[in-house]
Amino acid sequence: MEKTYNPQDIEQSLYQGWEEKGYFKPSGKGEAYSIMIPPPNVTGSLHMGHAFQDTIMDTLTRYKRMQGNNTLWQVGTDHAGIATQMLVERKLAAEEGKTRHDLGRDAFIDKIWDWKQQSGGTITKQLRRLGASVDWDRERFTMDDGLSEAVKEVFVRLHKENLIYRGKRLVNWDPKLHTAISDLEVENKDKKGHMWHLRYPLTDGLKTKDGKDYIVVATTRPETMLGDTGVAVNADDERYQDLIGKDILLPIINRRVTIIADEHADMEKGTGCVKITPGHDFNDNEVGKRHQLPMLNIFNKDAAILTQCEAYSFDGKELEFDAPIPEHLHGLDRFTARKVIVAEFQQAGLLEEIEEHSLTVPYGDRSGVVIEPLLTDQWYVRVAPLAETATKAVRDGEIEFVPKQYENMYFSWMNDIQDWCISRQLWWGHRIPAWYDNEGNVFVGRDETEVRKDNNIADDVTLKQDDDVLDTWFSSALWTFSTQGWPTQTEDLKTFHPSNVLVTGFDIIFFWVARMIMMTMHFNKDENGKPQVPFKTVYVTGLIRDDNGDKMSKSKGNVLDPLDMIDGIDLESLVEKRTGNMMQPKLAAKIEKDTRKVFSGGIEAHGTDALRFTLAAMASTGRDINWDMNRLEGYRNFCNKLWNASRYVLMNTEEQDCGFINDLTKEYSLADRWILGQFEQTVKVFTEHLDNYRFDLAANTIYDFTWNEFCGWYLELTKPVIMQGTEAEQRGTRHTLITVLESLLRLMHPLMPYITETIWQRVAPLAGLDTVDTSIMVQAFPAFNEVNVDTDSMADLEWVKQFILAIRNIRGEMDISPNTPLNVLLKNVSSEDLRRLDDNKAFLASLAKLESFTALNNGEQAPASATAMVGSLEVLIPMAGLIDVAAEVARLNKQLEKLEKELARVTGKLNNEKFVSKAPEAVLNKEKAIFAELSEAKAKLVEQKTTIENL
RNA sequence: GCUCGCUUAACUCAGUUGGUAGAGUGCCGCCAUGACAUGGCGUAGGUCACUGGUUCAAGUCCAGUAGCGAGCACCA
Numbered sequence A: 001m002e003k004t005y006n007p008q009d010i011e012q013s014l015y016q017g018w019e020e021k022g023y024f025k026p027s028g029k030g031e032a033y034s035i036m037i038p039p040p041n042v043t044g045s046l047h048m049g050h051a052f053q054d055t056i057m058d059t060l061t062r063y064k065r066m067q068g069n070n071t072l073w074q075v076g077t078d079h080a081g082i083a084t085q086m087l088v089e090r091k092l093a094a095e096e097g098k099t100r101h102d103l104g105r106d107a108f109i110d111k112i113w114d115w116k117q118q119s120g121g122t123i124t125k126q127l128r129r130l131g132a133s134v135d136w137d138r139e140r141f142t143m144d145d146g147l148s149e150a151v152k153e154v155f156v157r158l159h160k161e162n163l164i165y166r167g168k169r170l171v172n173w174d175p176k177l178h179t180a181i182s183d184l185e186v187e188n189k190d191k192k193g194h195m196w197h198l199r200y201p202l203t204d205g206l207k208t209k210d211g212k213d214y215i216v217v218a219t220t221r222p223e224t225m226l227g228d229t230g231v232a233v234n235a236d237d238e239r240y241q242d243l244i245g246k247d248i249l250l251p252i253i254n255r256r257v258t259i260i261a262d263e264h265a266d267m268e269k270g271t272g273c274v275k276i277t278p279g280h281d282f283n284d285n286e287v288g289k290r291h292q293l294p295m296l297n298i299f300n301k302d303a304a305i306l307t308q309c310e311a312y313s314f315d316g317k318e319l320e321f322d323a324p325i326p327e328h329l330h331g332l333d334r335f336t337a338r339k340v341i342v343a344e345f346q347q348a349g350l351l352e353e354i355e356e357h358s359l360t361v362p363y364g365d366r367s368g369v370v371i372e373p374l375l376t377d378q379w380y381v382r383v384a385p386l387a388e389t390a391t392k393a394v395r396d397g398e399i400e401f402v403p404k405q406y407e408n409m410y411f412s413w414m415n416d417i418q419d420w421c422i423s424r425q426l427w428w429g430h431r432i433p434a435w436y437d438n439e440g441n442v443f444v445g446r447d448e449t450e451v452r453k454d455n456n457i458a459d460d461v462t463l464k465q466d467d468d469v470l471d472t473w474f475s476s477a478l479w480t481f482s483t484q485g486w487p488t489q490t491e492d493l494k495t496f497h498p499s500n501v502l503v504t505g506f507d508i509i510f511f512w513v514a515r516m517i518m519m520t521m522h523f524n525k526d527e528n529g530k531p532q533v534p535f536k537t538v539y540v541t542g543l544i545r546d547d548n549g550d551k552m553s554k555s556k557g558n559v560l561d562p563l564d565m566i567d568g569i570d571l572e573s574l575v576e577k578r579t580g581n582m583m584q585p586k587l588a589a590k591i592e593k594d595t596r597k598v599f600s601g602g603i604e605a606h607g608t609d610a611l612r613f614t615l616a617a618m619a620s621t622g623r624d625i626n627w628d629m630n631r632l633e634g635y636r637n638f639c640n641k642l643w644n645a646s647r648y649v650l651m652n653t654e655e656q657d658c659g660f661i662n663d664l665t666k667e668y669s670l671a672d673r674w675i676l677g678q679f680e681q682t683v684k685v686f687t688e689h690l691d692n693y694r695f696d697l698a699a700n701t702i703y704d705f706t707w708n709e710f711c712g713w714y715l716e717l718t719k720p721v722i723m724q725g726t727e728a729e730q731r732g733t734r735h736t737l738i739t740v741l742e743s744l745l746r747l748m749h750p751l752m753p754y755i756t757e758t759i760w761q762r763v764a765p766l767a768g769l770d771t772v773d774t775s776i777m778v779q780a781f782p783a784f785n786e787v788n789v790d791t792d793s794m795a796d797l798e799w800v801k802q803f804i805l806a807i808r809n810i811r812g813e814m815d816i817s818p819n820t821p822l823n824v825l826l827k828n829v830s831s832e833d834l835r836r837l838d839d840n841k842a843f844l845a846s847l848a849k850l851e852s853f854t855a856l857n858n859g860e861q862a863p864a865s866a867t868a869m870v871g872s873l874e875v876l877i878p879m880a881g882l883i884d885v886a887a888e889v890a891r892l893n894k895q896l897e898k899l900e901k902e903l904a905r906v907t908g909k910l911n912n913e914k915f916v917s918k919a920p921e922a923v924l925n926k927e928k929a930i931f932a933e934l935s936e937a938k939a940k941l942v943e944q945k946t947t948i949e950n951l
Numbered sequence B: 001g002c003u004c005g006c007u008u009a010a011c012u013c014a015g016u017u018g019g020u021a022g023a024g025u026g027c028c029g030c031c032a033u034g035a036c037a038u039g040g041c042g043u044a045g046g047u048c049a050c051u052g053g054u055u056c057a058a059g060u061c062c063a064g065u066a067g068c069g070a071g072c073a074c075c076a
Helices: A007-021 A048-066 A081-096 A105-119 A122-129 A145-160 A222-227 A282-291 A334-347 A384-395 A406-415 A448-455 A472-476 A491-496 A506-523 A562-567 A571-579 A585-598 A608-617 A629-653 A670-691 A695-724 A727-748 A753-767 A791-814 A831-839 A841-848 A885-911 A913-918 A921-949
Strands: A032-036 A070-074 A164-174 A179-181 A186-201 A214-219 A230-233 A247-250 A255-261 A274-276 A295-299 A305-312 A351-364 A372-381 A400-402 A434-436 A442-444 A499-505 A535-541 A822-827 A850-855 A865-870 A873-878
Touching: A007 A122, A007 A562, A007 A608, A007 A753, A032 A048, A032 A491, A048 A070, A048 A122, A048 A499, A048 A535, A048 A562, A048 A608, A048 A670, A070 A491, A081 A105, A122 A562, A145 A164, A145 A442, A145 A472, A145 A506, A164 A351, A179 A372, A186 A222, A186 A247, A186 A334, A214 A222, A214 A274, A222 A295, A222 A305, A222 A334, A230 A282, A274 A282, A295 A372, A334 A351, A384 A406, A384 A506, A400 A406, A406 A506, A442 A448, A472 A506, A499 A506, A506 A535, A562 A608, A571 A585, A608 A629, A608 A695, A608 A753, A629 A695, A629 A727, A629 A753, A670 A695, A670 A727, A670 A791, A695 A727, A695 A841, A727 A753, A791 A831, A791 A841, A791 A865, A791 A873, A791 A885, A831 A841, A841 A850, A865 A885, A865 A921, A885 A913, A885 A921
Parallel strands: A032 A070, A032 A499, A230 A255, A400 A535, A499 A535, A822 A850
Antiparallel strands: A164 A179, A164 A372, A186 A214, A186 A351, A230 A274, A247 A255, A295 A305, A434 A442, A822 A873, A865 A873
């Protein structure tokens, strides 16, 4: 093996081999265990969030696979309607200078499929680099035939059950993308703006109580006055009671509008009068319905002013309503129209006041433009009935969120859930399976033939399919069962559904998780007819942020690419990557400067295993993760440590007698017995952590065992045996070296697949295992075996460790070279101490460079020495020629100070009558024992100090 | 406004049922020892945000305060 761990040499080739051998496929044996990957956008590329979640999913999958489960990690991608369409449109514009309309619908969709063919596989290729053990043969795409069938089936069935309906409703309209979006796709941002106080003149000579011939309404959107169909006041408002039922005259358009009484008007706020625009405001829309006001639409699809309002009755029927718009406003963008209208109010003396105002403005999360509430025909899912079952499943614990606090978020959303607008005015997506005849009748069915048949529509009647497509999340919501062949009750569906765990980010709990639960439980029932959940556990991850805790974003230029963590990247390429192809080029200079400062040497290659281990180690629950390059580096070093430890093991075992094939005697050293016990305990703890989704604790556990126990102590302890032991002893130690390393590799494999496979292929044959045509990934996961925990040996070795540490401490503090052999004196020696010393001379000589030890008889005078305590044993290192008196006194003082602090604490407790009488006996006895030990140690240190000082 | 989270070493974070505060990185010494300088050995470093309460005992439980963050709602 190479002296230095070099991940790039080992990672690339292994994955292909695993894939070719079919190790990623379900074994068909054992209990089923399945995870459905959250399908990444087909347009996407791998970011840190993916790397994080995929690491967790792969770790779980590999773990369960090794435990003998019939394991499926279902992979696939999402067609990502808006994102993909935007991307291909941009490409089309850049390369051919055309819009999608130039091509037409069919040709444009062909273009997208072409594009998907070419570059849609980016993210799946990247997934392979992470070592993801997904079954590629089952890869699905949300626009596949099978999944599309499932989508249609669900739509048709929901429609039949009256859970899908179509209606003219106020929707969140994206004037840039020309489509409706759901509430969830709206991002509310706090902005500074203005509140305009407008005077609406009263008609017929009416006056307010304080004698004015107008009332004042306040609005943040003056341009919508073109669509006003009412003014509301509160019924209890004495100021305006007389005016209820009377009219005002809207300026500019000179339309009479009635003053109505509605609870929506708050007497305390503003003037108490509210303009009502049912066509462009969600609250006003509700008011309009209550009072059966007509709804006027003043905007076209670009949110520019129409030539004539489109009028609808309060329940969405087209209305004869003469509402012309003055010509000079025609076609004006809403923000331009606002300026013009405000100016006209001002000229007419009707602008009472302009007030600074902070308000929340809705933006489209994809387009970044202000969303316009617009009256359009859309399809909706009536979700309340579905939500009930879905809420209950979580409440009853059928589905469990990890961490649990996210259940609150889920409940609060579900309890106040709004109908889901599922139609999108896009081309890329699942076309809505609804057909219209020339009279405007709607027919829903799986295809046109079915529609004609079911509705007795003659062949000569023209039917036209709905132009709209479904919200991408509609198909994603079916993911766990549509990928397994639903609506057919396939074997896969029976075997792998419900899935075991969903690993995803908190940001899509509403978008995806909640809807998945609703849809799945509605359409899937178990053999008893009980709704089936999509997954039993939802493991919710936090966001990965940069080292300052800022969200990673292209515009901030702080995005880290997981592949750069793996392969490394030079500074120039990194700068180019971060500043190239920017939406706001003016930010480039700052980004370049910051990048050059933070990554002056570029980024080194750390390898997939180090990246995965880091992500796992940072995966503490319930909070975001601030990325830390130092951690990555530390865990890369950990890989190197494992690599070199393995080199040591191989170096001492290859072509040696390790005791696996012959039955010659093996003699196990104390260290051998100890490390075997340590390993078993590590297996136990590690497994528990994985079972509890505590990847951070699991990673820490294995790190500590590998570095500190196995490398730090055990390998050092094998050296004297290997160099001086008898053949039987050497055989025992070699056997243990191989046993522990081989098992450790299997234990670590789910976290670090590449390095463990590479080493295992070398190590396993020495353990008598056949590695031809097999892989560590299909070996058994280590199981806790209590028989290997020899508590006596473990206690003995812990004592030896304490002894060695005591000597090292004195050496370190007293500046005695590690090479200087020591002859130590012992005071207060018990027979057990002596036995332990005698048994472990070789270890002590090797690790503490202990040449000899002499037990002093009772009362025998010791020469001036440096002292350390090992339990009640006093270890004395004679100072002659070695130790500086002043330094030793200082060291002893330091130790005394520490002891005294502790002693004070314990004494205080023991002197506290209440503690003595109320604390449980075990706690009391423990404190007493500590007290005795501390007192004894203190007395000895004081004695030693006096001796030295009197020299 | 409602709900939820966070505040522990210089930094990033653990801390399971209350019982002597931990890890990694970093800092400071010393060390080319035959697995590893991506290393070894040894130190130093904490009023657990604050205030009060419960308890023999509080980082941990309860109430409140402050700062930070998230989700939802409202905003004529």
